[in-house]
Amino acid sequence: MSSFVIEGGHQLKGHITPQGAKNEALQILCAVLMTPEKVEIKNIPDIRDVNKLIDILENLGVKIQKLGKGHFSFKSDELNLGYLQSEQFKKEGSGLRGSIMIVGPLLGRFGKGYIPRPGGDKIGRRRLDTHFSGFIKLGAEFRYNREERFYGVETEKGLTGTDMLLEEASVTGTANIIMAAVFAKGKTQIYNAACEPYIQQLCKMLNKMGAKISGIGSNLLHITGVENLKGCTHKVLPDMVEIGSWIGLAAMTQSEITIKDVSWENLGIIPATFKKLGIDIQKKGDDILIPKHDNGYEVASFIDGSIMNISDAPWPGFTPDLLSVMLVVATQARGSVLIHQKMFESRLFFVDKLIDMGAKIILCDPHRATVIGHDFKSQLKATTMTSPDIRAGISLLIAALSAKGTSTIHNIEQIDRGYENIDERLQAIGAKIHRYE
Numbered sequence: 001m002s003s004f005v006i007e008g009g010h011q012l013k014g015h016i017t018p019q020g021a022k023n024e025a026l027q028i029l030c031a032v033l034m035t036p037e038k039v040e041i042k043n044i045p046d047i048r049d050v051n052k053l054i055d056i057l058e059n060l061g062v063k064i065q066k067l068g069k070g071h072f073s074f075k076s077d078e079l080n081l082g083y084l085q086s087e088q089f090k091k092e093g094s095g096l097r098g099s100i101m102i103v104g105p106l107l108g109r110f111g112k113g114y115i116p117r118p119g120g121d122k123i124g125r126r127r128l129d130t131h132f133s134g135f136i137k138l139g140a141e142f143r144y145n146r147e148e149r150f151y152g153v154e155t156e157k158g159l160t161g162t163d164m165l166l167e168e169a170s171v172t173g174t175a176n177i178i179m180a181a182v183f184a185k186g187k188t189q190i191y192n193a194a195c196e197p198y199i200q201q202l203c204k205m206l207n208k209m210g211a212k213i214s215g216i217g218s219n220l221l222h223i224t225g226v227e228n229l230k231g232c233t234h235k236v237l238p239d240m241v242e243i244g245s246w247i248g249l250a251a252m253t254q255s256e257i258t259i260k261d262v263s264w265e266n267l268g269i270i271p272a273t274f275k276k277l278g279i280d281i282q283k284k285g286d287d288i289l290i291p292k293h294d295n296g297y298e299v300a301s302f303i304d305g306s307i308m309n310i311s312d313a314p315w316p317g318f319t320p321d322l323l324s325v326m327l328v329v330a331t332q333a334r335g336s337v338l339i340h341q342k343m344f345e346s347r348l349f350f351v352d353k354l355i356d357m358g359a360k361i362i363l364c365d366p367h368r369a370t371v372i373g374h375d376f377k378s379q380l381k382a383t384t385m386t387s388p389d390i391r392a393g394i395s396l397l398i399a400a401l402s403a404k405g406t407s408t409i410h411n412i413e414q415i416d417r418g419y420e421n422i423d424e425r426l427q428a429i430g431a432k433i434h435r436y437e
């Protein structure tokens with residue numbers, strides 16, 4: 001278990017460039033299994049989860065070449081599907097959430113896909129019903145080995161297009177079903193589809209490869225099946241969750257930070273949601289400038305004067321992956337705010353650590369926390385903590401950088417799942433952060 005030691009209370013300054021989006025990269029990497037031709041991908045983040053998925057692809061027989069930083073080519077012309085039945089796969093496949101998305105491509109192209117219960121953050125129940133109901137509707141047979149927690153879908157006569165209404169707009173579920181449906185005979189309609197930029201990017205890439213998907217960006221997708229796909233080149237968007245994390249970091253440390261090349265048009269409601277906490281977000285071309293908040297930031301209130309509420313919702317709502325950052329930023333705001341995590345039931349428990357540090361938070365129930373901001377009249381105090389999940393981890397790191405004294409964060413592998421080379425990138429803007437193995 002590695003740790004960060006952080007000397008807090010220093011202002012930061014400079015610019016930071018976001019990495020490629022973790023959750024998009026995980027989808028796009030699975031899509032390379034859909035063609036025997038070469039697929040080139042640029043801007044792949046060098047993070048734990050992505051590297052684990054690349055290892056799985058390599059063990060499946062995908063020929064992988066590194067062409068530059070974040071730039072790889074993949075060729076899935078001679079796959080070793082036997083790996084899917086190996087003990088090695090049962091271990092490696094369960095090491096991250098994103099591995100679930102190899103099932104759709106394999107089912108579509110080869111008529112069979114398997115996966116052990118995938119890993120990822122322990123932030124509440126993470127059901128896979130949407131994924132498998134979708135495959136079953138396309139004609140696949142489903143089996144589950146409860147003992148081994150091993151899922152499988154198979155079809156002998158191929159998949160057939162159909163209409164489906166998803167029970168929930170699952171992000172990885174939608175991606176998985178799309179990738180299977182691309183090879184189904186006839187037409188598929190997916191209603192209540194997730195429509196995050198991650199999904200939009202996946203659909204655009206698949207269309208470049210020869211798929212026929214329309215409705216991209218909406219929750220109603222139409223797919224006309226094709227027999228095979230060709231290669232393509234794709235570039236992963238900047239990571240909106242990382243961008244939001246840096247906005248929060250700048251505000252909490254009262255620092256001036258420029259976030260470079262953010263792809264504004266793909267940030268959706270994220271900037272407006274930070275503005276609800278009173279944070280000044282300036283658009284400079286395709287960069288974001290967060291000026292120094294010398295006089296703090298003040299929480300807005302609703303038109304009727306009632307207390308501000310920030311909650312998550314499927315896209316184009318506010319992503320649940322930034323609510324923990326929002327919560328930590330609120331601890332120094334002027335005013336109070338209710339943070340409501342609707343999707344996951346175990347993502348707010350890390351507030352105990354913030355309370356230890358002196359933050360004023362009432363955890364109302366597993367989904368809701370009321371934060372009463374300090375308005376920088378009282379600094380958080382340094383402490384020792386363990387990162388329970390990726391986004392709580394980055395939030396505790398932001399808290400530590402703003403706190404008085406030296407904090408230690410253990411289990412930073414959680415942070416490394418989603419943030420590339422974070423210590424060196426933060427050191428470059430003046431943060432006093434050191435890694436201990």
Ligand SMILES: CC(=O)N[C@H]1[C@@H](OP(=O)(O)OP(=O)(O)OC[C@H]2O[C@@H](n3ccc(=O)[nH]c3=O)[C@H](O)[C@@H]2O)O[C@H](CO)[C@@H](O)[C@@H]1O
Nearest residue numbers: 023026097098125168169170171172173314320321343344
């Ligand atoms: C690898 C990856 O891409 N992970 C992301 C993906 O996970 P993932 O695809 O696993 O998450 P899902 O979209 O399936 O669902 C997330 C949670 O929200 C609930 N839910 C979802 C949709 C809905 O309409 N109603 C509802 O209540 C689900 O029951 C679940 O508890 O999407 C999540 C939700 O944005 C993000 O937190 C994860 O970072």
Ligand SMILES: C=C(OP(=O)(O)O)C(=O)O
Nearest residue numbers: 097098120121321390391
């Ligand atoms: C919850 C997350 O990731 P995963 O789905 O990979 O656990 C996240 O990125 O915030």
